[in-house]
Amino acid sequence: MxxxxxxxxxxxxxxxxxxxxxxxxxxxxxxxxxxxxxxxxxxQTAEADLSGNIGLGSREHLLEELAHLDEQRAKVxxxxxxxxxxxxxxxxxxxxxxxxxxxxxxxxxxxxxxxxxxxxxxxxxxxxxxxxxxxxxxxxxxxxxxxxxxxxxxxxxPATFKRPEKVMIAFDGSKTTRRGVEMLAKSPLFDGIPVHVMIVGAETGDNRSQLDWALTTLHEAGHVAEGEIRAGEVEETLRAYKEQHGIDLVVMGAYGHSRIRHLLVGSTTTAVLRKADMPVLLLR
The missing domain is CATH 3.40.50.620 (HUPs)
Structure with a gap:
């Protein structure tokens, strides 16, 4: 299929x-x-079972009524x-x-x-x-x-649609986000949409080479692409970049580069999702 x-x-x-x-x-x-x-x-928000609070004589009848109500709710x-x-x-x-x-x-x-x-x-x-x-x-x-x-x-x-015109990928050099860059580069979902690559961290040789790889991958696929390395708290730094550049779709890995995996997703991803007012594409 x-x-x-x-x-x-x-x-x-x-x-x-x-x-x-x-x-x-x-x-x-x-x-x-x-x-x-x-x-x-x-x-999960099912109503409490109150049948135990009723006298024994009427409990069987009440259970029948509750079963009927459940059936009616399912039909509705x-x-x-x-x-x-x-x-x-x-x-x-x-x-x-x-x-x-x-x-x-x-x-x-x-x-x-x-x-x-x-x-x-x-x-x-x-x-x-x-x-x-x-x-x-x-x-x-x-x-x-x-x-x-x-x-x-x-x-x-979000609740209201806006056609994406600028996309940002939060990039950390992990396998997930490298695959994300490669996906962005070739996916028709992002044809004609400028791509911003954002690394939150120190200006190191490794981060610079990671950014250069990402931008080269996107440019070779025909994308208009730019990127930055910025130090700071991750979620705040990403939000500031989004606002500065008018980003209207964010791409993130569901897990960060850290060795410790959180129960749900990386803590940065969770923070971005909670405060997001635009679409976020999560990659696994």
Missing amino acids: TEQVMAAIDGSQFSEGVCDYAAWASRALDAPLTFLHVVDNHP AQEQGRLMLKAASERAVEAGVVEPRTRQRNGTLVETLSELEDETRLVVLGKRGETAHQDSGHLGSNLERVVRSLHRPILMV
């Missing part, structure tokens, strides 16, 4: 952004687009999902996508994406799902688990 752009939608405020960025990626990559909605019949969730998939498909067609597909599954998002990994080229996710806390600094638990579980590029997107 042809690898496709897999866009996970739900009832969150990010679904329109997911739809629009997925349509952009599908057209740029000339890859099929599939919208995915997963009905989680056992959400499935129907809501079908309507969202239909709306997403229509929106993608308006954006120029030919015959987007839709899939609805029962289970969890992480399990479903893992099952579909072999037919996935790129995963597009909102920063938070519909059940996540709405604090702008909160990173959705689904996103955390997906990043930890999948070995495909993941595009985390």
